[in-house]
Each structure stands twice: as structure tokens, then as C-alpha cells.
Amino acid sequence: xxxxxxxxxxxxxxxxxxxxxxxxxxxxxxxxxxxxxxxxxxxxxxxxxxxxxxxxxxxxxxxxxxxxxxxxxxxxxxxxxxxxxxxxxxxxxxxxxxxxxxxxxxxxxxxxxxxxxxxxxxxxxxxxxxxxxxxxxxxxxxxxxxxxxxxxxxxxxxxxxxxxxxxxxxxxxxxxxxxxxxxxxxxxxxxxxxxxxxxxxxxxxxxxxxxxxxxxxxxxxxxxxxxxxxxxxxxxxxxxxxxxxxxxxxxxxxxxxxxxxxxxxxxxxxxxxxxxxxxxxxxxxxxxxxxxxxxxxxxxxxxxxxxxxxxxxxxxxxxxxxxxxxxxxxxxxxxxxxxxxxxxxxxxxxxxxxxxxxxxxxxxxxxxxxxxxxxxxxxxxxxxxxxxxxxxxxxxxxxxxxxxxx
Amino acid sequence: xxxxxxxxxxxxxxxxxxxxxxxxxxxxxxxxxxxxxxxxxxxxxxxxxxxxxxxxxxxxxxxxxxxxxxxxxxxxxxxxxxxxxxxxxxxxxxxxxxxxxxxxxxxxxxxxxxxxxxxxxxxxxxxxxxxxxxxxxxxxxxxxxxxxxxxxxxxxxxxxxxxxxxxxxxxxxxxxxxxxxxxxxxxxxxxxxxxxxxxxxxxxxxxxxxxxxxxxxxxxxx
Amino acid sequence: xxxxxxxxxxxxxxxxxxxxxxxxxxxxxxxxxxxxxxxxxxxxxxxxxxxxxxxxxxxxxxxxxxxxxxxxxxxxxxxxxxxxxxxxxxxxxxxxxxxxxxxxxxxxxxxxxxxxxxxxxxxxxxxxxxxxxxxxxx
Numbered sequence: 001x002x003x004x005x006x007x008x009x010x011x012x013x014x015x016x017x018x019x020x021x022x023x024x025x026x027x028x029x030x031x032x033x034x035x036x037x038x039x040x041x042x043x044x045x046x047x048x049x050x051x052x053x054x055x056x057x058x059x060x061x062x063x064x065x066x067x068x069x070x071x072x073x074x075x076x077x078x079x080x081x082x083x084x085x086x087x088x089x090x091x092x093x094x095x096x097x098x099x100x101x102x103x104x105x106x107x108x109x110x111x112x113x114x115x116x117x118x119x120x121x122x123x124x125x126x127x128x129x130x131x132x133x134x135x136x137x138x139x140x141x142x143x144x145x146x147x148x149x150x151x152x153x154x155x156x157x158x159x160x161x162x163x164x165x166x167x168x169x170x171x172x173x174x175x176x177x178x179x180x181x182x183x184x185x186x187x188x189x190x191x192x193x194x195x196x197x198x199x200x201x202x203x204x205x206x207x208x209x210x211x212x213x214x215x216x217x218x219x220x221x222x223x224x225x226x227x228x229x230x231x232x233x234x235x236x237x238x239x240x241x242x243x244x245x246x247x248x249x250x251x252x253x254x255x256x257x258x259x260x261x262x263x264x265x266x267x268x269x270x271x272x273x274x275x276x277x278x279x280x281x282x283x284x285x286x287x288x289x290x291x292x293x294x295x296x297x298x299x300x301x302x303x304x305x306x307x308x309x310x311x312x313x314x315x316x317x318x319x320x321x322x323x324x325x326x327x328x329x330x331x332x333x334x335x336x337x338x339x340x341x342x343x344x345x346x347x348x349x350x351x352x353x354x355x356x357x358x359x360x361x362x363x364x365x366x367x368x369x370x371x372x373x374x375x376x377x378x379x380x381x382x383x384x385x386x387x388x389x390x391x392x393x394x395x396x397x398x399x400x401x402x403x404x405x406x
Numbered sequence: 407x408x409x410x411x412x413x414x415x416x417x418x419x420x421x422x423x424x425x426x427x428x429x430x431x432x433x434x435x436x437x438x439x440x441x442x443x444x445x446x447x448x449x450x451x452x453x454x455x456x457x458x459x460x461x462x463x464x465x466x467x468x469x470x471x472x473x474x475x476x477x478x479x480x481x482x483x484x485x486x487x488x489x490x491x492x493x494x495x496x497x498x499x500x501x502x503x504x505x506x507x508x509x510x511x512x513x514x515x516x517x518x519x520x521x522x523x524x525x526x527x528x529x530x531x532x533x534x535x536x537x538x539x540x541x542x543x544x545x546x547x548x549x550x551x552x553x554x555x556x557x558x559x560x561x562x563x564x565x566x567x568x569x570x571x572x573x574x575x576x577x578x579x580x581x582x583x584x585x586x587x588x589x590x591x592x593x594x595x596x597x598x599x600x601x602x603x604x605x606x607x608x609x610x611x612x613x614x615x616x617x618x619x620x621x622x623x624x625x626x627x628x
Numbered sequence: 629x630x631x632x633x634x635x636x637x638x639x640x641x642x643x644x645x646x647x648x649x650x651x652x653x654x655x656x657x658x659x660x661x662x663x664x665x666x667x668x669x670x671x672x673x674x675x676x677x678x679x680x681x682x683x684x685x686x687x688x689x690x691x692x693x694x695x696x697x698x699x700x701x702x703x704x705x706x707x708x709x710x711x712x713x714x715x716x717x718x719x720x721x722x723x724x725x726x727x728x729x730x731x732x733x734x735x736x737x738x739x740x741x742x743x744x745x746x747x748x749x750x751x752x753x754x755x756x757x758x759x760x761x762x763x764x765x766x
Contacts (some may be wrong), residue, residue: 007509007512007513007515007524008516008519009516009517009519011509011516012505012513012516014503015504015509016688018504019503019504020504030754067496080621099443123725158725158726158727159725160723160724160725188726189725189727302502303551304496305496305500305501305502306502306513306517307461307485307488307490308459308461308488308494308496308500309487309488309494309513309514309517309560310488310489310490310517310518311485311515311517312480312481312482312485313483314482315485321586330608337747341739341740341743341744342740345730345735345736345739345740346733348726348727348731348732349732349733349736352727352732371721
């Protein structure tokens with residue numbers, strides 16, 4: 001007649017939560033905060049690992065040689081894609097090729113474009129020698145169908161356009177033949193071209209009044225792959241000794257050191273994040289446990305009434321459990337949603353702020369992180385209510401309504 | 407005999423000194439009997455009722471319902487007994503403020519499910535106690551008398567064998583009190599046992615038997 | 629009454645943020661060196677319209693007491709919120725590179741505010757719908 005659905009046990013829990021909105025909102029907020037931190041922390045950690053991992057996997061060079069004073073710049077290029085242009089004499093190629101322990105060496109020419117038709121932000125142009133190259137190839141092997149001709153370019157994942165589109169650098173048009181997938185490293189904002197094209201681009205830049213001096217026979221860096229039995233540190237030391245520790249105008253950089261430094265920092269950062277997350281989880285459970293305990297005291301009368309109507313102790317305990325489960329469910333969903341809403345769209349901003357290789361995990365991994373965060377926050381409530389539930393199960397305290405006590 | 411209590415006692419401590427809230431009480435109630443227990447506040451009436459409903463365990467003595475002793479029953483069985491065969495109208499406002507009148511009335515059925523739909527019955531009970539028009543209201547909007555009627559309707563939902571009422575006319579006006587007492591009378595005449603505890607001597611007029619509780623002891627009224 | 633004020637003011641604030649945030653707070657890209665406006669500029673202009681629409685609907689939430697009317701307004705806010713999200717994502721778009729200001733900051737901000745607007749209005753609509761049902765039943 002009233003058309004209302006049958007009033008069942010779980011309705012008791014729902015009604016209780018609904019009619020104390022502030023209290024319920026407070027409890028939900030605690031769980032939401034927990035879920036927010038869990039998901040956010042794990043997402044950022046995962047993305048940092050992905051970035052460093054991508055970088056480490058593909059960095060083919062053991063040692064890099066750059067002009068003196070530009071070792072920081074090469075790190076900037078690798079990690080953050082901060083464009084640079086610097087030059088040294090191509091004759092170094094011959095000097096290094098025969099050095100002990102060197103298996104292969106390949107030159108690159110680096111030009112910074114201050115604007116291009118694609119974007120008014122600096123882009124790194126990287127010219128590489130296709131005959132000897134081993135450093136660029138691992139990054140682009142999935143993208144490049146054949147060999148690159150002059151005037152053709154491969155663009156990084158962060159640059160707009162796809163195969164077939166055209167980009168302009170210094171008033172000259174280049175055809176995009178392929179686009180790299182995102183790597184989370186500085187190469188996402190880079191453009192790869194032949195050495196000749198890079199040289200042409202530099203000349204165009206100078207012709208338009210650009211502040212650049214391009215020596216003849218110039219290269220920017222040398223990438224060196226060592227023999228299996230040569231150590232990067234050892235060979236670096238030997239080269240530095242041989243070439244006079246920068247007196248000859250070059251600097252020897254053990255490339256993988258850059259990456260392992262990043263990894264080292266990363267490990268420390270992630271350990272801190274994980275430790276904080278664990279502490280937060282325990283703290284949340286503690287706060288919720290205290291809250292539930294206080295609430296339980298307040299609800300003695302209510303539980304006494306339910307007992308008098310025939311509620312078993314187990315049912316009362318499960319009522320508390322159910323309420324805490326509902327609170328945790330909504331809090332978990334809210335927290336994960338808000339966290340995802342803030343972190344996922346702002347990934348580029350976060351990467352620039354953290355200043356480390358940063359690549360968001362795949363969809364499957366994201367689902368995993370979401371599920372994990374939801375589960376951990378969902379169990380926080382019921383775990384916290386265990387003490388209260390146990391109290392209800394054991395004691396007579398709530399059973400008795402003594403004379404005049406109501 | 408439906409409910410039988412034999413020499414039950416309950417001891418409490420007030421500071422250092424122990425005292426008996428209930429001291430060697432024996433009591434039996436049969437179907438359709440309307441029994442009244444009178445006594446001043448603090449005489450142990452509520453403690454006695456708590457023991458008779460199985461909420462409190464006596465320190466000594468035995469209680470049995472339909473021949474089954476309480477100390478033989480586990481929590482689940484005692485709770486089922488309270489839910490289906492006893493109707494307990496608590497002292498004060500024994501109504502949950504988060505639920506509407508109708509929801510409060512069918513609350514016992516939310517604890518132990520049974521096949522029949524309780525709503526129709528609940529509404530007819532609310533009608534019988536005269537507050538059907540308040541079915542969708544929250545308790546905060548009801549007067550003391552109306553809240554008491556909700557407790558009564560709720561207690562009658564499972565058609566109990568025994569109705570136990572603790573000060574049901576406590577803070578009510580004469581007219582409402584009289585209505586409630588005559589309701590108990592008619593319930594008793596339908597075959598339900600009624601045990602009512604009160605400190606108001608006038609309320610005993612409709613009862614079959616009146617007992618007096620004093621300092622934890624029970625005796626027939628002279 | 630309290631609900632009306634909260635939901636109304638939230639919608640107004642959200643609408644104003646969507647409209648003027650990209651202009652003044654989380655700014656879009658400036659013009660290119662040759663004076664051309666880039667694509668994101670036009671997205672920003674469109675968002676001014678959508679944002680003001682949402683703010684106006686928020687005023688409606690404040691003014692009207694009828695639950696049915698407010699339910700309709702909430703539905704409209706949801707749709708406007710979806711539009712606010714679609715403009716930068718699909719309908720008009722933004723600059724090419726991910727590193728550009730519009731892609732880095734402005735559009736993510738619109739995503740956040742638009743999503744919250746949609747979710748908030750959905751909750752409000754659900755609440756109003758339920759209240760209406762209860763009233764019909766009794």
C-alpha cells in the first residue's frame with residue numbers, strides 16, 4: 001500500500017548513516033583521504049619508475065663525450081628534454097674510435113629550435129649518423145620503416161602530428177615519416193634527422209639572425225659503446241687521463257651513471273612514499289577505530305533496544321561492520337576518483353615539477369593501482385571496527401537498561 | 407505455565423557494599439494472564455524484567471519459557487525467543503530516532519526474516535493503537551504517548567505469547583494511560599500473557615493479579 | 629534551503645572558473661610570434677560561453693524552490709559540464725605539443741572543474757529525484 005521496499009537488516013545500517021550526515025561525512029572523509037594518498041602516491045611512484053626504466057632500457061651508450069662545460073646540458077637533454085646546442089670538432093671521432101675498449105662510436109649534432117610551426121616552445125633537433133648509429137636506433141626502431149632521407153624527420157611522442165604531416169623549422173619544411181611512442185624522457189620533445197638536415201637547419205637558423213656559431217666539421221657529442229669486458233668508470237678515467245681532464249676541450253661522461261643516479265634518487269623517493277603510505281594507512285585505521293569506539297558508546301541505547309527486540313550479538317557486530325564497510329566503500333571511491341582526477345590530467349605539469357623522467361603506467365597497470373587502492377582503503381573501516389565489534393560480542397554492557405537509565 | 411522463574415537473584419555492588427537488586431524472586435505467568443507488579447523506583451523491577459526477557463543472566467535461580475530453561479539456550483536462541491515469542495515494551499522512549507514510525511514498528515522483522523510481509527500487519531497494528539496517520543513521521547515529531555504506542559505496536563508485531571511492559575503509562579496523561587491499559591486488557595483476552603510493571607497503583611485495576619516488589623523481593627498484594 | 633544555497637553557489641563558482649579561469653588563472657597559450665591566435669585561444673572563448681551558462685544555471689538553482697525545476701536545471705548543468713569537457717578534448721582542441729601551457733595546465737584544470745561539476749550535479753539530481761519520489765508516494 002505504501003509501495004515501499006521491504007525493510008531489511010542492511011537498511012538499518014544505511015538509515016543510521018543517512019541520518020547522521022555530519023558524522024558519516026567525517027568518517028568517509030578520513031577514508032577518502034587515505035584512498036587519495038594511496039592511489040596518488042602509487043601512481044606517481046609507478047610513473048617515476050616507468051620513466052627511469054624506459055630511459056635505462058634504451059640508453060645504448062656507455063660513455064658520452066661532449067664539449068667541456070656541457071656535461072650538465074647533456075643530462076638536461078636526456079632527462080628533461082631541455083634543448084641545447086653545442087659543438088666540438090668532428091676530428092674527435094677518429095681519436096676516440098681507436099681508444100682501448102671502445103667497440104663503437106657514433107656522432108650526434110644537436111640544434112635547439114626556439115620555435116617551430118608545431119609549437120612555440122623550444123624543440124631539440126638531433127642529427128645522427130645512420131651508418132654508425134646505435135644510440136638513436138633503439139628509440140626509434142619501432143617507428144622507422146626504412147632509412148631516413150634528408151628533409152625527413154622522426155618526432156618524439158610529445159610533439160603533435162603523425163606520419164605524413166609537415167613541420168617547419170626556420171622556414172624550411174620537413175616531412176614527418178614516423179613518430180616515437182612516449183618514453184617519459186627528454187626525447188619526447190625531440191626531433192631526429194640526418195646529420196645533413198641538422199646542419200642545414202643550423203645554417204637556416206644562423207641565416208635568420210640566430211645566435212649560433214657553427215664551425216665546419218662540427219659535431220655536438222660522441223656516443224661510445226664499450227666492449228663487454230671494459231668498465232665505463234675505468235674507461236672514463238683512462239680517457240680523462242689521456243686527454244688531460246678537460247684541458248683538451250672535451251668532457252667524458254659515463255652515460256649510465258646519469259641513469260643510475262636517477263634510479264638511486266628514485267629508489268629513495270619511492271621508499272619514502274611507500275613508508276608514508278603505510279603510516280597513513282595505520283593512522284587512518286587508528287583514527288577510525290577511536291571514532292567507532294566513541295560512536296559505540298553513544299549508541300548503547302540504540303543497541304540495547306535492538307537487543308531487546310531480539311538482535312543477536314553477532315547481528316549487532318555485523319551491523320557495525322556493515323556500517324564501517326559502507327563508509328569505507330564510499331570513501332575509497334571518492335578518494336581514488338579525486339586523486340585520479342587531479343593527477344592524470346596534470347601529468348605533464350607534474351613531470352616538469354618533479355624534473356625527473358615520468359611516464360604514466362598503462363591502462364592495465366592503472367586498473368591494478370585503482371583496485372589495490374580501493375581494496376586497501378575498503379578494508380580500513382572494517383578492520384577499525386573489529387575492536388568495537390568484539391566488544392559488542394563479548395559484553396553484557398549494552399544488554400542492560402537499568403532502572404531509570406533511559 | 408508459560409513463563410516460570412524460580413528463586414532468581416541478581417547482586418550488584420554499590421561502591422564497596424553489595425546489594426540484591428532482585429532477591430529470590432519466583433514468578434509464573436500463563437497464557438492470557440494479565441499480571442501487574444508495583445513498586446517504587448529502584449525496587450528492582452527493571453532488573454527483574456531484564457532477566458525474564460533473557461537480557462540479563464541471574465546470579466542464581468532458573469527461568470524457563472514453555473519448559474525450556476534459559477541457561478540451556480545460546481545467544482542466538484534467546485534472541486530468537488525475544489524476537490518471536492516475547493514482546494518487550496521498554497521503559498522510556500524505546501524507539502530509534504533514525505527510523506520512521508513504520509520502520510520502527512517492523513524493526514523486529516528486519517532482525518529475523520520471515521516469509522510474510524510485515525508491513526500490512528504493522529499498519530493494522532498502528533491503526534489499532536491509533537497512530538496510523540503518523541506512519542511516515544520520524545520519532546522527533548511525536549509526543550511521549552505516541553512514542554509509547556509505537557513501542558506497543560512493535561511489541562505486538564510477532565503476535566507474542568507474552569507481552570512485557572516496563573512502566574508503560576509512566577509519563578502519560580490519564581486518558582492516554584487508560585486507553586493503553588484497556589488495550590493490554592484486550593490483548594490479554596486474546597490469549598497473550600501480559601506482565602506489566604508500574605509504580606502507579608491506579609493502573610492495577612484491570613489486572614488479574616497484582617504483585618508488590620520491594621527491596622528486590624516479590625510478594626502478593628494484600 | 630541550505631541545499632539550494634550550497635548547490636547554487638557551487639555551480640556559480642564552477643561556471644565562473646570554467647569561463648574565466650583559462651583567461652586569468654590557469655592561462656592558455658599566448659599568440660604566436662607573428663600575432664596569430666592559436667587553436668586553444670578559441671577553445672577558451674567557447675569555454676567563456678559554457679562557463680557563463682553553468683553560472684546562470686547555478687543562479688536558477690538558487691532562485692527556484694520547485695524540486696522539479698531544480699532537477700531539470702541539474703540535468704542541464706550536467707550536459708553543460710560534458711560540453712565543457714568536450715571542447716578542449718574533441719570539438720575544438722588545443723595546441724600541438726604536450727608541453728604547451730594549454731595542454732599542461734589550462735585543459736587539465738578544465739577537466740578537473742568540469743568533472744567535479746558533472747559529479748556534483750549528478751548527486752544533486754539524484755537527491756532531488758528521490759525526494760520527488762517520496763513526495764509522490766505519500
